[in-house]
Amino acid sequence: MKVPLNVKNKMFQKPAKDSDKEFKIGRVNQVKLLSFPYIIWMVGFIIIPLLMILYYGLTDRDNNLTFKNIALISDPINRKALLLALELSLISTIICLLLAYPLAMVLRKNHKTSNSFIVLIIILPMWMNFLLRTIAWQNILEKTGIINSILQFFHLPTLNIINTSAAIILGMVYNFLPFMVLPIYNVLVKVDKDVINAARDLGANGRQTFLKIILPLSIPGVVSGITMVFVPSLTTFVISTILGGSKIVLIGNVIEQQFRLGNWNTGSGLSLVLMVFILFSMAILSKYDKESEGSNLW
Amino acid sequence: MTDNKLINLENISKSYGDNIVLDELNLYIRENEFLTLLGPSGCGKTTTLRIIGGFETPDQGRVIFEGKDITNLPPNERQLNTVFQKYALFNHMTISENIAFGLKIKKKSKEYIKDKIKYALKLVNLEGYENRMPDSLSGGQQQRIAIARAIVNEPKVLLLDEPLGALDLKLRQDMQYELIRLKNELGITFIYVTHDQEEALTMSDTIVVMNQGYIQQIGTPEDIYNEPKNAFVADFIGDSNIIASTMVEDRLVNILGTNFPCVDTGFGRNQPVDVVIRPEDIDLVKPEDGIIQGRVTSLIFKGVHYEMDVMANGHEWLVHSTDLFPVGSEVGLYVDPFDIQIMNKPTSEDEEAVEIEE
Known part of the structure; x- marks a missing residue:
């Protein structure tokens, strides 16, 4: 805690009155001081764990440097789990985008008072525990669950959704949809109505206005929405465990199992591979996202 | 200015909820006229302009353009262009892309568009700004680009919604002369909305003074200033x-x-x-x-x-x-x-x- 004290002393030595410049320096220090609690948090709970994963991933049980853990991704089971996770999270992201964009467009057009209500409804599920929501879906989709009970009551054929990829996609879309809606909605409401009027005024019809003005202006929100849905979908193990049963194994489940079995080195190695995929996809996305709309969070 | 009536507003009424913005408004605009709608905020001047532009539909009444009823025609099918108060430039496009927008929609040839961009930038004294982005320009420059973007489409009427409102005094005065020059060079009709009486007196052929949704007086700047019809006009135009x-x-x-x-x-x-x-x-x-x-x-x-x-x-x-x-x-x-x-x-x-x- 030596550093913040030094900063503090400097501030007292130079009263703010002295001159504008010194006042500004004082302010800068003050702002820096305010960020210290977070910096300590970040170092303790983000940077150090990341370095530990990097260390475990690149060493074996006897602390010798090795790439064996990373190479384990080419193991057929692991590779299949990674490819399936990529596939399912990609499908979920596309479904979220297709659901969220039209909704955000409707919200943009509507009057503001009704909007806060609709936004509330979108966020409402997030007030409930994530696990609880997913378990609820398990109950709904089960062989003897709510949907099938209703279908049986009417003597209709029952559905077998639980423990399939479809159930996992459903769980991902349900849980992560708000993260797609909100950033898109946020950029769309910021588009000045007169900018759209100007496009219409210059001869663009509704379709042209959307493709040439609204869509390009909303890209930052779309990019941030994609990031905020794709990344947690790719790494999830809770949704796939609850809704996929033991049949469907995603890379998140593999990593979780490795840690449970005490294979920290293998788990870390696979995590590093997954991280490369995430960083790679974010690098592609950031090309389209000049003014990032919160995607830096991830 | 000719005596040809280019636009005719007939019995236009518009209200938002209980708030009556325009009540049975009748007004005609002649070809090649610089007409200013002048009044305090909430007088209905901007709503009138937006009805002419097609961004609002009147509850009652008709908008006649060159003898044709265009009341329900969408903005993209009207032969007029608008310069918006806060410029409304497309910030994701360069200056030339902004200016070319309307021409590209109309599928003009590349050569034609290139010539038009050059001509328009020269007209607004911003040559060499083709590849700049809108947010790298000052307010006055952005407004001139907005004007260039509108006039390349060769509209019969240019609608201007308080275009100088966001600029400082000196720039505003310079732009007033620019607008008069532009109007004379282009030979088209300008419909201008402002709450600034000095701006209206300086630039207009005809001033329409409005208050609370009603037209108070229509006349030349001299008429309006020297022979106000009622206390509102006298009070609003200059000291008295x-x-x-x-x-x-x-x-x-x-x-x-x-x-x-x-x-x-x-x-x-x-x-x-x-x-x-x-x-x-x-x-x-x-x-x-x-x-x-x-x-x-x-x-x-x-x-x-x-x-x-x-x-x-x-x-x-x-x-x-x-x-x-x-x-x-x-x-x-x-x-x-x-x-x-x-x-x-x-x-x-x-x-x-x-x-x-x-």
Whole structure:
């Protein structure tokens, strides 16, 4: 805690009155001081764990440097789990985008008072525990669950959704949809109505206005929405465990199992591979996202 | 300016909920005219412009453009273009892409578009800005790009919604002359919305003064300034002395107990009227030469002239004069008969001055 004290002393030595410049320096220090609690948090709970994963991933049980853990991704089971996770999270992201964009467009057009209500409804599920929501879906989709009970009551054929990829996609879309809606909605409401009027005024019809003005202006929100849905979908193990049963194994489940079995080195190695995929996809996305709309969070 | 009526607004009404913005408005705009809709905020001037532009639909009434009813035509099918108050440039496009937008939609050839961009940038004195982004330009430059973007489409009418509102005073004055020059070079109709009376007087062929959804007066800048029809117009356009008076007979009005000769007729005998006298139309003379006598109560130097308050016949008269009369001096007030403007008493709230001096 030596550093913040030094900063503090400097501030007292130079009263703010002295001159504008010194006042500004004082302010800068003050702002820096305010960020210290977070910096300590970040170092303790983000940077150090990341370095530990990097260390475990690149060493074996006897602390010798090795790439064996990373190479384990080419193991057929692991590779299949990674490819399936990529596939399912990609499908979920596309479904979220297709659901969220039209909704955000409707919200943009509507009057503001009704909007806060609709936004509330979108966020409402997030007030409930994530696990609880997913378990609820398990109950709904089960062989003897709510949907099938209703279908049986009417003597209709029952559905077998639980423990399939479809159930996992459903769980991902349900849980992560708000993260797609909100950033898109946020950029769309910021588009000045007169900018759209100007496009219409210059001869663009509704379709042209959307493709040439609204869509390009909303890209930052779309990019941030994609990031905020794709990344947690790719790494999830809770949704796939609850809704996929033991049949469907995603890379998140593999990593979780490795840690449970005490294979920290293998788990870390696979995590590093997954991280490369995430960083790679974010690098592609950031090309389209000049003014990032919160995607830096991830 | 020709006598051809290019746009005709017939019985236009528009309200938002309980708020009536326009009530049975009738107005025509001639070809090649610089027409200004002038009024305080909420008078309905912007709504009128947006109805002409197609961004609002009137609840009642018709918009006729070159003899055709365009009331329900969407903006992209109207032969007019708009310059918006806050520029409304497309920030994700370069300057040339912004200007080319309308032409690309109309599928003009690349060569044609290139020539037009060059021509438009030259017209607004921003040559060489083709590849800049809008947010790297100053407010005045952005507004000129917005004008360039509109005029490359060769509209018959250019609608301007308080285009200089966001600019500082000096720039605003420069842009006023630019707009007059543009109007003359392009030879098209301008419909201009502003709340700035000086802007309106400087640029317009015709001024339409509006208040509370009603047209108060339509006329040339000279008409509007010299012969305001009611207290609202007199008060809104420049400084004025508005005094409740009595029309004794034709060519004689009793103002605050003294008879003043004037030139107006047809108001009847002993009828209550409002009188407008512009502060620069009051001559300060020796007490014995004045129609009435008073004492200077305040004096402010305004640059071009002195602004004085003179207490006479129990009323504070606002006087502009290049001659200095110190506070406390006894003066005579003289007004030429043709500088006295007689108006009927307001018959509704919208015709009243914002602050009427009784």
